[in-house]
Amino acid sequence: MIYTITFNPALDYIVRVKDFKIGSVNRTSYEEIYPGGKGINVSIVLNNLGVNNRALGYVAGFTGREIERRVSEFGCETDFIKLNEGMSRINVKLKSGEESEINGMGPDINNEALNALYEKLDKLKDEDILVLAGSIPNTLPKDIYENIMERLQSHKVKFIVDATGDLLLNVLKYKPFLIKPNHNELADLFKVEIKSEEEIIYYAKKLREMGAENVLISMAGDGAIFVTSRGEVLKTRVPKGILKNSVGAGDSMVAGFIAGYLNNFTLEDGFKMGVATGSASAFSDGLATKEKVEELLKEII
Structure with a gap:
């Protein structure tokens, strides 16, 4: 089974305003509401690709109920922990x-809610996949990813981590199955300026030396580089298309990798499917659909 965790999900309220003016009344020309959060995005795209999974995390208040309803509407299985106080976030994304x-x-x-999550995670079995994606709210311990991975070491769970900075570096000792920084995040990890593919490969290999099994580096319109657990380096350009939406493209790449890998249990298939799925979201108004992914997959070389 595949599990995702979204510690701080949101309702993403996306609006377009033709010519936004500060201090004035502005009227929208487009508006939409989506359930947001990196783990939720991964779950939705996995479901779009026909891969069963379960979305974990925390919800609260009327916004939390709406998040859960909308995620379920996408066909995803949910097992959110419902908090008694507060409300889940609303994130406003203004496009002008x-x-x-x-x-x-x-x-x-609180600690009671955190222990409730641990109880759910303790039921994971060997070869289950757990996706840890995104930042963590300041009410949780900064080492929550480390605590989870250490707790589940004996379960032989495959961890996929999509995080930045110390949150990512500190979990490498637990040998995550896959990590997915983009090229800018890779540079930030090592506090360097990266100017070439050769340098990307060099630092990706450093992350493998530090513990990661597989390292997938997304490079936006320049494609992606994948350093496998066997030490092989795979590269590809992205398919041709018009960028419509950058939100969720990285999460879609993670979902696509999982779907491709599970199809034939080959890293190469995971890489190709990941790039196609990330591109499918980037070229769409919403998250990737199976039809769009299959169309773009033919262009991945």
Whole structure:
């Protein structure tokens, strides 16, 4: 079974304003509401690709109920922990001449709620996949990813981690099955400026030396580089298309990798499917669909 965790999910309220003016009344020309959060995005895309999974995390208040309802509407299985106080976030994404965001705080997560999550995770079995993606709210311990991975070491769970900075570096000792920084995040990890594919490969291999089994580096419109657990380096360009949406493309790449890998249990299939799925979301108004992924998969070389 595949599990995702979204510690601080949100309702993403996406609006377009033709010419936004500060201090004035502005009227939208487009608006939509989606359930948001990196783990939730992974779950939705996995479901779109026909891969069963279960979305874990925390929800609270009327916004939390709406998040759960909308995730279920996408056909996903959910097992969220419901908090008694506060409300889940609303994130406003304003698209005008420039794109701006206002992100909410989210509810407090106490020790009782944290223990409830641990109880669910303790039921994971050998070869289950657990996706840890995104930042963590300030009400949780900063080492929560480490605590989870250490707790489940004896379960032989495959961990996929999509995080940045110390949150990622500190879990490498637990040998995650896959990590997926983008090229900018890779540079930040090592506090360097990266100017070439050769340097990307060099630092990706450093992450493998530090513990990661497989390292997938996304490079936006320049494609992706994959350093496998066998030490092989795979590269590909992205398919041709018009960028419509950057939100969720990285999460879609993670979902696509999982779907491709599980199809034939080959890393190469995971890499190709990951790139096609990330591109499918980037070229769509919403998250990747199976039809769009299959169309783009033919272009991955």
